[in-house]
Amino acid sequence: METTKFANRHIGIEEKDLPQMLGKIGVKTLDELIDKTIPSQIRLKQPLPLAPAMTEREFAMHIAELASQNKLYKTYIGAGWYDSVTPAVIQRNVFENPVWYTSYTPYQAEISQGRLEALLNFQTVVSDLTAMPLANCSLLDEATAAAEAATMMFGLRSRAQQKAGADTLFVDEEVFPQVLAVIRTRAIPQGMKIRTGNYKTLEFTPDIFGCIVQYPNNSGSVEDYRAFTEQAHAAGCKVAVDADIMALVLLTPPGEWGADIVFGSTQRLGIPMFYGGPSAAYFATRDEYKRNMPGRIIGLSKDKYGHLCYRMALQTREQHIKREKATSNICTAQALLATMSGFYAVYHGPEGLKEIAGRIHSIAVWMSKQLTRLGYKQLNEVFFDTLRLQLPDHVSVPKLRTIALSKEINLRYFDNGEVGLSIDEATTVADANLLMTVFGIAAEEPVPDVAEIPDAPAFTGDLKRTSGFLSHEVFNRYHTETEMMRYIKRLERKDISLAHSMISLGSCTMKLNAASEMLPLSNMAWMGMHPLVPEDQAQGYRTLIANLSEQLKTITGFAGVTLQPNSGAAGEYTGLRIIRSYLESIGQGHRNLVLIPASAHGTNPASAVQAGYQPLTCACDEHGNVDLNDLREKAEANRDNLAALMITYPSTHGIFEEEIAEICQIIHACGAQVYMDGANMNAQVGLTNPGTIGADVCHLNLHKTFASPHGGGGPGVGPVCVAEHLVPFLPGHALFGNDANEVSAAPYGSAGILPITYAYICMMGADGLARATKAAILNANYLAACLKDTYGIVYHGKNGFVGHEMILECRKIHEESGISENDIAKRLMDYGYHAPTLSFPVHGTLMVEPTESESLAELDNFVDTMQAIWKEIEEVKNGDAAREDNVLVNAPHPEYEVVGNQWNHGYSREKAAYPIESVRWNKFWINVARVDNTLGDRKLLPTRYGSFD
Numbered sequence: 001m002e003t004t005k006f007a008n009r010h011i012g013i014e015e016k017d018l019p020q021m022l023g024k025i026g027v028k029t030l031d032e033l034i035d036k037t038i039p040s041q042i043r044l045k046q047p048l049p050l051a052p053a054m055t056e057r058e059f060a061m062h063i064a065e066l067a068s069q070n071k072l073y074k075t076y077i078g079a080g081w082y083d084s085v086t087p088a089v090i091q092r093n094v095f096e097n098p099v100w101y102t103s104y105t106p107y108q109a110e111i112s113q114g115r116l117e118a119l120l121n122f123q124t125v126v127s128d129l130t131a132m133p134l135a136n137c138s139l140l141d142e143a144t145a146a147a148e149a150a151t152m153m154f155g156l157r158s159r160a161q162q163k164a165g166a167d168t169l170f171v172d173e174e175v176f177p178q179v180l181a182v183i184r185t186r187a188i189p190q191g192m193k194i195r196t197g198n199y200k201t202l203e204f205t206p207d208i209f210g211c212i213v214q215y216p217n218n219s220g221s222v223e224d225y226r227a228f229t230e231q232a233h234a235a236g237c238k239v240a241v242d243a244d245i246m247a248l249v250l251l252t253p254p255g256e257w258g259a260d261i262v263f264g265s266t267q268r269l270g271i272p273m274f275y276g277g278p279s280a281a282y283f284a285t286r287d288e289y290k291r292n293m294p295g296r297i298i299g300l301s302k303d304k305y306g307h308l309c310y311r312m313a314l315q316t317r318e319q320h321i322k323r324e325k326a327t328s329n330i331c332t333a334q335a336l337l338a339t340m341s342g343f344y345a346v347y348h349g350p351e352g353l354k355e356i357a358g359r360i361h362s363i364a365v366w367m368s369k370q371l372t373r374l375g376y377k378q379l380n381e382v383f384f385d386t387l388r389l390q391l392p393d394h395v396s397v398p399k400l401r402t403i404a405l406s407k408e409i410n411l412r413y414f415d416n417g418e419v420g421l422s423i424d425e426a427t428t429v430a431d432a433n434l435l436m437t438v439f440g441i442a443a444e445e446p447v448p449d450v451a452e453i454p455d456a457p458a459f460t461g462d463l464k465r466t467s468g469f470l471s472h473e474v475f476n477r478y479h480t481e482t483e484m485m486r487y488i489k490r491l492e493r494k495d496i497s498l499a500h501s502m503i504s505l506g507s508c509t510m511k512l513n514a515a516s517e518m519l520p521l522s523n524m525a526w527m528g529m530h531p532l533v534p535e536d537q538a539q540g541y542r543t544l545i546a547n548l549s550e551q552l553k554t555i556t557g558f559a560g561v562t563l564q565p566n567s568g569a570a571g572e573y574t575g576l577r578i579i580r581s582y583l584e585s586i587g588q589g590h591r592n593l594v595l596i597p598a599s600a601h602g603t604n605p606a607s608a609v610q611a612g613y614q615p616l617t618c619a620c621d622e623h624g625n626v627d628l629n630d631l632r633e634k635a636e637a638n639r640d641n642l643a644a645l646m647i648t649y650p651s652t653h654g655i656f657e658e659e660i661a662e663i664c665q666i667i668h669a670c671g672a673q674v675y676m677d678g679a680n681m682n683a684q685v686g687l688t689n690p691g692t693i694g695a696d697v698c699h700l701n702l703h704k705t706f707a708s709p710h711g712g713g714g715p716g717v718g719p720v721c722v723a724e725h726l727v728p729f730l731p732g733h734a735l736f737g738n739d740a741n742e743v744s745a746a747p748y749g750s751a752g753i754l755p756i757t758y759a760y761i762c763m764m765g766a767d768g769l770a771r772a773t774k775a776a777i778l779n780a781n782y783l784a785a786c787l788k789d790t791y792g793i794v795y796h797g798k799n800g801f802v803g804h805e806m807i808l809e810c811r812k813i814h815e816e817s818g819i820s821e822n823d824i825a826k827r828l829m830d831y832g833y834h835a836p837t838l839s840f841p842v843h844g845t846l847m848v849e850p851t852e853s854e855s856l857a858e859l860d861n862f863v864d865t866m867q868a869i870w871k872e873i874e875e876v877k878n879g880d881a882a883r884e885d886n887v888l889v890n891a892p893h894p895e896y897e898v899v900g901n902q903w904n905h906g907y908s909r910e911k912a913a914y915p916i917e918s919v920r921w922n923k924f925w926i927n928v929a930r931v932d933n934t935l936g937d938r939k940l941l942p943t944r945y946g947s948f949d
Contacts, residue, residue, distance in 0.1 A: 004055050007768030010512055010707075010760075011775045012855040021782045021856065025801075030774055034687065036799040037777055039658050042688045048554055053765025056516040062762070063755060067525035069540035074431060075410040075530040078386050078422025079218070080142055080176050080265060080745060081273045082246075083528065085425050089481045090270060090343045093488045094336075096522060098709075101336055102498035102513055104505060104834060105296075105713035109311035109931040110303075110892050111829050111924070114491030115712045116310030119298045119335060121474060122280070122342035124943040125269070128469035129248040130262040131255030132284035134942055136295035138266075138338035138714070139330065140566045142242065143182035143745035145263040145281035146175075146212060148294040148328055149240035150187050151610070152261065152285075153210030155327070156238060156292060166209040167192055172199045174217035175242060178746075181739035183212070185731075189580060189612025199228050204235035214242040215254060219379065220386025220420065222251060222463060229258040245269060245282065246425075247384040249357035250458040252465050261285045265745075268425065270344030271337050275541050276531030276746020277566055278715035278753060280334035280341055290314065290940060294328035296713070300946045301936030303929040305897070308948075311936050329606035332567035332703065332718075336711030347484050350470040356425050358455060360385045363432050364423045365456035370436055374443045379418070382463060386422040388414070392443060400442045407438055410533055429453055472944040494927055495712075496834050501922065502854050502862055506805040506837040506847025507601065507652055509682045509704035517707055517759040526755060531746040532735060545748055548758045552719055555761075555769070556678075556698060557691020560727035563719045564742070566749040569603045571699025571718020572646075572677065574731060574743045576611035578697060578722060579644050579673045581729040581741060588671065591643035595634060595667070597626045599651035601677040602840060613643055624653035624795030632666055639670035648677040649684070649693065650803035652841045653795040654780070656683075664694030673697065673726075681705040682851065683777060683804035686770025690721070697722045707760035708753050717753050775852035776804040779859060783850055786863040790870045794845055805849035807842055814844060817877040819888050821846050824869055827891035831865045831915060832924040861918050868916050887912055895925040 008014075013021070018030060027033045054062060075083065086095070094100045106112030106119075119137040126135035139145040150169050157166055169187060171180055173196050184194055199213055211232050216222045225241070232239045240261035241254040246268040254262045267279035285293050291314065299313030345353065364385045368378045377390035391400065397417055404411050412420035421435070433449040440447030458464055470476070478484045496503070503510035520526060529538060549561045565571040576594070583591050594608040597618045605615040618634055619627040626647070635642055645667045650656045657663065664674045676690045676698035682705040684690075690698040702708040702717040710716075722730065732738035733747040748754070764772065784793050784806045792809035796802060810821040821844055825835030837847035850859060872888055875881040883889075885906050893912040903909055914920055939948065 006053065006056055006516070006763035007765070007771055010514060010764065010768070011772055011852050012858065013775050013778065013852070017856040021778060024785045025781045026785070030778060033778060033781060033801065034774055037797060037801045037803060038656050038687055039660065041661055042693050044686070044688055044692060048686055048766040048769065050551060050554060050761070050766040053768055054762050056763060059516065059759055059763050060519070063520045063759065066540040066544050067520065067523050069543065070525040070529055071537040072525060072528050073408040073410050073533065073537055075533060076421040076423070076435070077410055077412045077530055077532050078420065079412060079532060080178065081276065081530050081532070082268050082422060082424035083273065083426035084268050084270055086270045086272060086340070087344065087347050089484045089488070090340055090347065091522070093485060094340055094343060096518070097492070098499045098513065099492045099495060099497045100339065101709040101711050103495050103712045104503055104508065104510060104710050105335070106312055107315070108825065108829070108835055109309065110826065110926055110928055111496040111834060113310055113927055114494035115335065115339065116298055117491055118339040118342050120310055120944060121346060122338040123298055124472060124945070125342055125345040125470065126282040126284050127943050129245055129253060130243065130284045131253035131467065132262050133287045134290055134293065135282060135284040136293060137298050138280035138334040139283050139295050140334060140570060141277055141279065141281050141745045142263070142265040143179045144570065145283050146179045146242055147182050147186035148283065149212065149261045149263050150183050150192065150210065151190065152289070152292055152294065152327070153238040153240060154190065154192055156289065157209045158236065161209055161236060164206055166207050168195050168207040168209065169193070170195050170197070170202060170208050170211040172213045172217070173197055174219055174221070175212060175214045176218050177734050178742065179242060181734060181742040182744065185577060185742055186610070189577070190610070191612070199225070204231060204237065208235065208237055210238045210240065212240045212242065215251070216244055216247055216384050216386060219388045220383045220422065221380040222382040222384060224463060226257045226462070233258065244384065246357050246360065248465070249353045250361060250465055251384065252463055253467070256467065266338065266341040269341035271340060272527035272752070273530050274527060274750070274752025275529040275538065276748060277744070277750035278334055278337050280338035292327055294330055296333060297940070297942055299936045300941040300948070301932050302948065303894070303931050305929050307928055309928040309931050311931050311933065313936050313940055313942070329569045329573060329603050329610050330567070331569040331603050332714040332716030334715050335713030336715060339712065343488065345470060346475055346478055346487070349475050349479055350468070352479070353470070358458065360423050360425060360427070361458060362456040363427055363453055366453045367421070367423070367432060367435065370447070371439055374439055374445050374447070376439065376443070382459070385424065386420060389419045391417065391419060395442045400438070403441050404438050407434060409435065409438055410530065474944060496924055500924055501832050501834070502850065502858050503834040504836045504848045504850055504862065505834070506654070506807070506849040507679055508710070508837065509701070509849060509851055510710065511707060511851040512853035513707055513709040513756070516763070517756045520755045520759065521752065526752060531748070531751070541751060544754060544758055545751070548754055548761070551761045552700065552721055555685055555689060556700070556721040557689040558721035559724040560730055561719055561721045562730045563717070563751070563754065564731045564733070564744050564747070564749040565699065565718040565720060566744050567714065567716040568679065568699060568701040568703070568718040569607060570743055571720050572603060572607035573610050574718070574720045575675050575697045575699050576607060576613065576644065577741050577743070578720065578726050578729045579675065580611060582673070582726050583643060585729070591641050591672065593638050593641050594643055595631065595645045597631070597647055597651070599624060599626065599648065599653045599841065600646055601648045601652055601679045604646045604677060608646065620653070624651065624655055625657055626659070626663060628659055628662070631663060635666050635670050642670050642672040644673045644675050646675045646677060648679055650680050652680070654802045654805040654807055654847070655795050655797040656803055658798050661694055679704065680804065683773060685773045686766060687773050691723065697726055702753060702757045706757040708756045715750050715753055717750050772852040779850040779852060779854060780804050780806055782859060783848060783863065787866055790867060794842060805847060808836070808846040808848060810846055811844035813873055817873050818883050819873050819876055823888040823891065826930055827869055827872070827888045828865065829892035829926055830912065831919055832922050833862065833865060864916060864918065882906055887915070892926045892930065894927055894929045896927070897929060
């Protein structure tokens, strides 16, 4: 074994493990297993033509060289991105900490209490600053949050409005251009019309159902929308406000002047710009719209013994449950970044935020006065941080730009010749002096430096914030680094992550996020870049993006790629939007049906609806394969209206469809396109690919197959790869001069994550990637072989093997013992494991995906754990344990119960807490008992101020 080879560090299985594993599975070689698992007709004939694998050291030098090509100028462009200072205690203990960045979405509340508390902090910050009673725990970015607001208002139309055909959304002309572009992409396929103009002159007509305005607006002007909001409500229209979260520290919040929805970005709360992302969008609304609001909501509940705890509330709104009736297709959010922003508010507290916002505003006010003295006309009467300037006659834009660039300064240049500048948290007195020097040289006027900038009064009259915020103790206690560090660590200890044990979630691919992949993200050359800087300042990013794009095209067998979608669900939507644009271009825009097998990924139906399509379900046979006859019949019956097939491969049932090539041919014969969901790409890379199989488009989950962390529920990235004929319809951006199909605010979406995947591919190389895929399939079949005689495996491929994941049968267990798959999931926590995927895609089952990163020792320990739980089930079944009082129905057993003075169970504390020997040296202590989900939904408490008393 070459110990310097990265693939040997990433892949948990060693050569010496193969005889035991292959013997258990019943094959002689790993190649034999692969040959019997993946259909031969779709196998790649040659290795992927990728560059030779780099060592970790070689990649570190390579990525450092790319970073050096980025020029970090002082940037005042604003327009939705602002330099922000990440407190070191948060960067070190959260952003760079695998316990926070490798954890999964907190569906299992009992082992996610730290993340849940941190996200409830975030919701409280948003709710307080917007003065709205309800906030979710983040969306993808500011522009997609705007699109979600548009969709939500459209869905909230009254019956009278729907009957009258109210289909027009008014968007004020001073909304950020990238926000408007994403709204257009989303709204038009859903039957909405977009009207833009000046909100002051809008005449409300019966066709208008909602309005979106910005506060402060694109020019930086703070407008008073109170009268407009009253007029909108009188006309039966909802009002959504894109609000700057930092400005709300000083400005009257929209919730106090009647807004129905408030959304925006929390990037200003301690998150680097990352060349456009990731950062957490926020979304807040009225309490009565809680079931219409997109995204996840964290709420309070109690455990079975009455202890207060946290959980994800209203989970029945989730996409894989509601399917085509879901409020949104959002799956990955921005949990890690939301957590960081919440901690930022905890660390600074209300007074600290007032100081930061006040300093930003004071510098802007001072700049406005000084620039006016030099002959520049400041066009914003009321502003927070942004000035829009009309230049003196003797100062041209080219002249000013040349001087600014010579001082390594970026300003914003409007098409009409006006210039903008936005002050941010990182702006110092020295920065302000240098800025004034630039404008002074351009105006040919001397500008003396100042030693300090006087505090400016915030605002006057109705625009000044008078209400308090962040009054909860958590925001007023942890203001020293010692206290903050301990608070973060206290929450960290309540969460299971990949730092503790294998997370065997099927379809979620919780694999190693290697330290060598993560390290570059802490380099300011990647963190501090504004997405709208001139191209020559971002050569490092541009080269990385070009290189990664070529790698992904090679891996998928496709001709084009976009990196813009900032989640897997956004990738699904983008792929369908591309198909829609192509069909419209060839006169087939009337096609409105998307065929989706029952074995497809759970978000597919909601994505189809979001793209303006009607989903049509295709059945599966008793073996879990797509029912070829049903697919053919439905495709033929709807051939004139069929737009696409959405198929997951291998399927969510964990098997490779033998007829996949024929399935693609059937769809193409009907004039439709094949969309392949890339959620399970970890079973394809290096062995087959969508292009070879016959698909037209697929999205990739970088947070699954390509080693980017899940971050407790995000960030994710969902690049979309397409065949040649679809390349012209890939998403554009205003920065490229074409914003058609734009799906995220930034040109390259969450570009800050891309170095991770680039590192993974560069260091794995073609051979390493193929080995990883083989190891993932090997590990899954090993677990299946170990567990088939007890639990049983629901579906197999033609030759009796599974793909990279399998579904454990638990329905018979429930029939015979009363023990449910949920009981098994909770009992796993006592053994130190996160549960597999629960009751999806088949109700009453557990879906397991071990990935390639786990060692044989960890796989065997998981098997020992599952078999020990099987024996516990047998005890209940045979009457040796009471059905009402056993280790399964009472699981998990929290620490406070195990060490308490009273023990009211018919089994020992040792059986509850230390069921097998391996738990003794890796015990994860749980701090709450089983959470009462019904209580948390019945009384939704989404902020730190909630109480059940």
